[in-house]
Amino acid sequence: MHLRPARLAAIGVFALAGLIFWVSFNTAQGTNLRSDSSMLRLSDLIQERSRQNAELDSQAASLHRQVDNLARRDDGSTKGQDRELSDLEKGAGLTQQKGEGLTVTLDDAPTNATAKVPGLPEPEPNDLVIHQQDLQAVVNALWKGGAKGIKVMDQRLISTSAVRCVGNTLILQGRVYSPPYTVSAVGDRDALQQALRSAPAIQNYLEYVDAYGLGWKVDEHKAMTLPGYSGTVDLQQARPVD
The missing domain is CATH 3.30.70.1880 (Protein of unknown function DUF881)
Structure with missing residues (x-):
């Protein structure tokens, strides 16, 4: 089964949140964040997960554009409806x-x-x-x-x-x-x-x-x-x- 990039990004978000909560718990137990090697490795892991999420976001955005282009080409809408959709997307922050x-x-x-x-x-x-x-x-x-x-x-x-x-x-x-x-x-x-x-x-x-x-x-x-x-x-x- 193949997971879509958007689904993978969501999984990455939950994983990242779990890591951060674990960091908070360890800190509460008195861990020295500046010198503890496990904390430093965890920080690197969080940064790597963030980088992976950024890549997945980019892939998802590319796929969204392809889907949107295909949908607009084949949906049978009028020019007026296309303009209305474009205005809605702009208002929602989905376009430049x-x-x-x-x-x-x-x-x-x-x-x-x-x-x-x-x-x-x-x-x-x-x-x-x-x-x-x-x-x-x-x-x-x-x-x-x-x-x-x-x-x-x-x-x-x-x-x-x-x-x-x-x-x-x-x-x-x-x-x-x-x-x-x-x-x-x-x-x-x-x-x-x-x-x-x-x-x-x-x-x-x-x-x-x-x-x-x-x-x-x-x-x-x-x-x-x-x-x-x-x-x-x-x-x-x-x-x-x-």
């Missing part, structure tokens, strides 16, 4: 999005960072790393600012995308990333900038930028292209056990 926009880069502070403002307490380890709430605040602000599409790292976000962090590691749609993190959006640059400046969660983050040296950079682009989302769009829901 082009236009002006900006990219936000967030990064951890140096591990030896000290308070940059007199009178502030010296930082705790959690003060020096990017958290899930920081990335989510940027994404939410950009959507509020009218973004037509958003990409985190090299992956397009859709309505079911979830930005998740374990420690200072980002897990997005079955793949693992380390800082610095980039969030790119296509849309009116002035509106996007204003949305970033007015978001309370980002204002709080910028206080830590000034206090402890967390990374923050916003680059504007006159023209940029976001890729279409290439993963599965099947919706799933939990059901009670009888």
Whole structure:
């Protein structure tokens, strides 16, 4: 029996999640993540699984394009129906999005960072790393600012995308990333900038930028292209056990 690339990618996601939960359990038991050889090997394995998931995503995207092209050629639809389908796919984030926009880069502070403002307490380890709430605040602000599409790292976000962090590691749609993190959006640059400046969660983050040296950079682009989302769009829901 042959498993489709999308099915394989899903299996990879569950395997990756299991590995991460195991790391968390071992850490709770007092394992030294910086020196323990088994943890270092496990980290390598997680990175390799992430690379395999990326390859499977690419294969799945290629197959999706082939299927879509065949379906449109043989489905007997009218030109008007094809245009309507194209508009729906664009709105769902399944096709490329082009236009002006900006990219936000967030990064951890140096591990030896000290308070940059007199009178502030010296930082705790959690003060020096990017958290899930920081990335989510940027994404939410950009959507509020009218973004037509958003990409985190090299992956397009859709309505079911979830930005998740374990420690200072980002897990997005079955793949693992380390800082610095980039969030790119296509849309009116002035509106996007204003949305970033007015978001309370980002204002709080910028206080830590000034206090402890967390990374923050916003680059504007006159023209940029976001890729279409290439993963599965099947919706799933939990059901009670009888």
